[in-house]
Amino acid sequence: MQGLIDHGVAGLHHLNKGHIDCMDSNYKIYFGLGQHLTLINTPEVFKVSVAGIKLGNYLTHTLAPDIPNRSFLDIGTGSGVHALLIRALGGHDIIATDISEKSIDQARLHEHINFNQAKISFLVSDLFNNIAGRKFHTIVFNPPGWRTPSPSLLQRLKAIELPGEIPIESMFYGEQVITRFLEDLPQYLEPTGKAIVGLNSLVGIRDVLSRYNQRHNGAPPLVYKLAERHTLPLLYYSANWKACRKHLTKEFEHWSSQDLATYCIDHNGNIYWSYEIIEFSLRTI
């Protein structure tokens, strides 16, 4: 929570108080253009992080004024934050999915809290599995940001896993999920559509993109460009994962030594990573 304030993300204020209070379970996020959302913090559902706020800000900056005529898919919606923001900005045709049923329940509740009436289709789905046959103008994905844990880290994470914490899949296995996402994406994009994806440098962006290019012999069906980049402090997201801090740091070191992750450490030992908002569209030539 502290990192949100320190890194200039204004507008995350808890309800009724107008200041940050970690004990509160409600929080309010402001994205610009007068758009804000009220969300409930539940341990099983990924709480909107600084990166999620940056992605929301980017959507607010860039989505065209003809948003009511466009179709949207928010994959890995978590709390529903970006689908709800798109609705607040005028979107009518919005589907949001998550592999976690608890997230989908929570996202539905958030739509009710913020808009009273249901309009967004919230579905449990592993990536595109339950949305066959549709194409979208804009697909948003803020995927899990860390790589697949090693067997020893996984064992530690499982050993301290308590019921009611966010699942490991919320943040780990990122390179596998993004790889599958990129392979499926072309068939779900309208010809002029784009996917707005927020990648964490602890997922191994170079590795994921270069393997993507290699699989398609240097001419993949998608082209991409970096739209924005932010350096953000590492958060541990759950008390359990924070308890594994030492082992997580070792894991990051190992990934980095193999050029599978990028980050830096300040003189106090704090880790900073790069959040990269990348736009993918269909290759035309």
Ligand SMILES: C[S@@+](CC[C@H](N)C(=O)[O-])C[C@H]1O[C@@H](n2cnc3c(N)ncnc32)[C@H](O)[C@@H]1O
């Ligand atoms: C980093 S969180 C982002 C949540 C939300 N979009 C946000 O920005 O706050 C990643 C989300 O992706 C979901 N997820 C992970 N693997 C997935 C998959 N294969 N298909 C759909 N959702 C997945 C997780 O459950 C989690 O809610």
